[in-house]
Amino acid sequence: MKQKGIITKLLLVVATLIVAGTLTACGSNKSSNSGSSYKSELTQSGKLTIGLEGTYAPYSYRKDGKLTGFEVDLGKAIAKKLDVKANFVPTKWDSLIAGLGSQKFDVVLNNVTVTNERKKSYAFASPYIFTQYVLVTKSGNNNIKTLKDIKGKKFAEGTGTNNEDVAKKYGAVAVPSDQFVNSLSMIRQGRVQGTVNALDAWNSYAKEQSTKGLKARAIPASEEPFAEVSPMLNKDDTKLKTKISNAIKELRKDGQLAKISKKYFGKDVTTQNN
CATH class of the missing domain: 3.40.190.10 (Periplasmic binding protein-like II)
Incomplete structure (x- = not known):
């Protein structure tokens, strides 16, 4: 009986260790998944790589050789909210969307209007301009x-x-x-x-x-509705899209978005009532 009792205890210990190991493994997997950051979707670690033309004032252009404009300041503000640096990649319009698809950059900020056709292949974060x-x-x-x-x-x-x-x-x-x-x-x-x-x-x-x-x-909105301009991303970058959307909402709420708009447009073009 004594030997049988020892064997029973040993079996219980082994079973406990197996269960504990299984729970630990499951816990590790859950932690790994829930802790996976949007930063894993960035093309370069620690940088938000932004595609734009740099030739279309006042959105993005060069002044005295320096890249400037509404979308340049916006890109820097979004990157700051994401705790990364803004990395701008000036690219011709006809290569911007292709560059996004080939992961040359993370997001396109280039006065891109949301259309049903584009939504089939790409994702769009929250709008930041309503263009007449x-x-x-x-x-x-x-x-x-x-x-x-x-x-x-x-x-x-x-x-x-x-x-x-x-x-x-x-x-x-x-x-x-x-x-x-x-x-x-x-x-x-x-x-x-x-x-x-x-x-x-x-x-x-x-x-x-x-x-x-x-x-x-x-052209009044009654003749042709204002265009909704948003950051364009790859469809798979869901976490990054959410982070950028949240950043824009925060910039809108704290007044920074309107401030940047007035700096370059002389008015707030970030709402539908501009």
């Missing part, structure tokens, strides 16, 4: 007054941009243009009849450059 459109034509052109008048007309637009989408929606023939200033030059030269673009881009241009030979009409 503008219709720019040659000053002597009296035939184009609204978007309904652009059908069949040649319009200079960036390939793959929401501006191009709007122009095509109303029947315009899109002529590729890689920069807003080039689109305006094409209008002056008579190569195209006009362009659809962001009102804020036009206002920024008008402050620094002559608008001689051009006329612009702000």
